[in-house]
Amino acid sequence: MTSGEPDLYGSRVSTAEPTVGDRVKRLALPVVLSFVAVVGSLGASRGQEDRRAADWFMVVLLLIGTVSLYWLRTHPVPVLWATVVSTLAYMLMEYPWGPVIFSFVIAVFTVIRTGHRLAGWSGLIALYVGHVVGRLILGINEQGVYQVLLVGTCFVVLGFVAELFRGHRERVMAANKTRREAELRRAGEERLRIAQELHDVVAHHISLINVQASTALHLVDRQPEQAGPALAAIKEASKEALVELRSIVGVLRQSDESAPRQPVTGLDRLEHLVSRTAMAGLEVHTVVHGEARPLPTGLDRAAFRIIQESLTNIVRHAKATEATVRIQYGDESLLLQVDDDGNSLAGPPKEGNGIVGMRERATALGGTLTTTRTPTGSLRITAQLPLPLP
Incomplete structure (x- = not known):
């Protein structure tokens, strides 16, 4: 109906x-x-x-x-x-x-x-x-005049009482409409956040799997004994991807089943990300300025995902062997900068879905994200995320 x-x-x-x-x-x-x-x-x-x-x-x-x-x-x-x-x-x-x-x-x-x-x-x-x-x-x-006026007064009172109820009804309907619009907006923002999470998880792990698969195919005939670590890395990356995907899909399905869940993704998992990226042949150096401190969940997750997507772009698109991640804890903002030693890129940076997603994450938190070329031709990603006032 x-x-x-x-x-x-x-x-x-x-x-x-x-x-x-x-x-x-x-x-x-x-x-x-x-x-x-x-x-x-x-x-x-x-x-x-x-x-x-x-x-x-x-x-x-x-x-x-x-x-x-x-x-x-x-x-x-x-x-x-x-x-x-x-x-x-x-x-x-x-x-x-x-x-x-x-x-x-x-x-x-x-x-x-x-x-x-x-x-x-x-x-x-x-x-x-x-x-x-x-x-x-x-x-x-x-x-009599009195009777005529009395009846007229009763009719006017009836009309005004109905008007009062009409005004109340319209206010209630307006409040309900505003609440529904707010719920739809929050649902849309949540869908966007989950879509970004899916993109970052899939892109990162598939990139690692692709690099390790290429290495395994290259070694399987010539040096089969050295193909084992690459295959093990593929297994580990795919397992980790499945766990993260199941966690995200569980949110979408609002499932009550007890599924293996990763801790909330944040900068505390940066070392794990660096080690996983190293298995794809990219050595990552981490430099931290200022005193590291706990961050709000949304900010912590966004910072991690921005670094993760930046490293994924380097693995996929840059001919680099090393990358440097700089994190600066300021009084009012968190500064992230990711550089690599690639030198084969020229021209203005081309922004794909990954960079667009990183910028959306930064903008949602009131921050900024820029992409520039270094003198060597590599891509530099810089994000500035505001910190909440103490």
């Missing part, structure tokens, strides 16, 4: 065929109100000998107003005018006073509350003016 615009009861108007349960709910109010209106009016007629005697047409007018409420969800304005006409006819024919006004009150209140303000106020004015003018035209007992 699909949903469309908000209905007149504060829920959603169904655009599909209503179910049996829906019909029963919609029938409840008309049935109960019809019983109250008919029985109440018949009972009230016994003490009102000066009014017209109850008859079948009185019952018809009562039922027109109450039964029409069944369609209040789908056709609010026509239902309102049906109650206006039936109530006005009932009053001008001087049937006994009773609960005849109930259906009109419910209709006009609901119509205004759900946004049909012009129709609601028009219905109020039409019933009030029609009743006053109709009695004058028909020569019915003239009403």
Whole structure:
């Protein structure tokens, strides 16, 4: 069952065929109100000998107003005018006073509350003016000024109360919309973060596996005894990749199963990253300036991933044998710089998905990431990430 615009009861108007349960709910109010209106009016007629005697047409007018409420969800304005006409006819024919006004009150209140303000106020004015003018035209007992003003005041109060509920309903709907938009935005940001994690994990480990596989293929025929370490490195890299991927996919699936999980990725795993990269033939030197200290989880993970992706780019694209990672802990920011000794690259840096992802990570934390060429032609990646105030 699909949903469309908000209905007149504060829920959603169904655009599909209503179910049996829906019909029963919609029938409840008309049935109960019809019983109250008919029985109440018949009972009230016994003490009102000066009014017209109850008859079948009185019952018809009562039922027109109450039964029409069944369609209040789908056709609010026509239902309102049906109650206006039936109530006005009932009053001008001087049937006994009773609960005849109930259906009109419910209709006009609901119509205004759900946004049909012009129709609601028009219905109020039409019933009030029609009743006053109709009695004058028909020569019915003239009403006193006090009675006319009292009825008019009651109608105005009804309209303003409906307006108050309408304003409250719109504020609630606006708050719900804002909350849904915020939830969607957070979900989108989380999907982007997970996508970046997947890219970094897959790119890094596949690059290492590719380099080690090339080494193993080169040695398997000439020096088969030396191919073993390369194959072992492939096994270790693929195992580590599977563990990290399972951890990330577990987040996506919100799985409760106990799966092997890596600790939260951060700079404390930098030595492990350096040793894994060395197995691909790239010697990495780490230089730390300032006093190393614990970092917020998001910042720590972003710093690690930026260094990881930088080293992955060197392994994949640069003809380098060494790389240097510099980390500087400042008072207000964390500075990361990754250089290599490659010298075969020329021209402005070409930014692929990896560099774009690193820049998005830095920007999300309020930092910056730049790529420049060193005098030797290698690529230098520099990231500056703001540190939270103590």
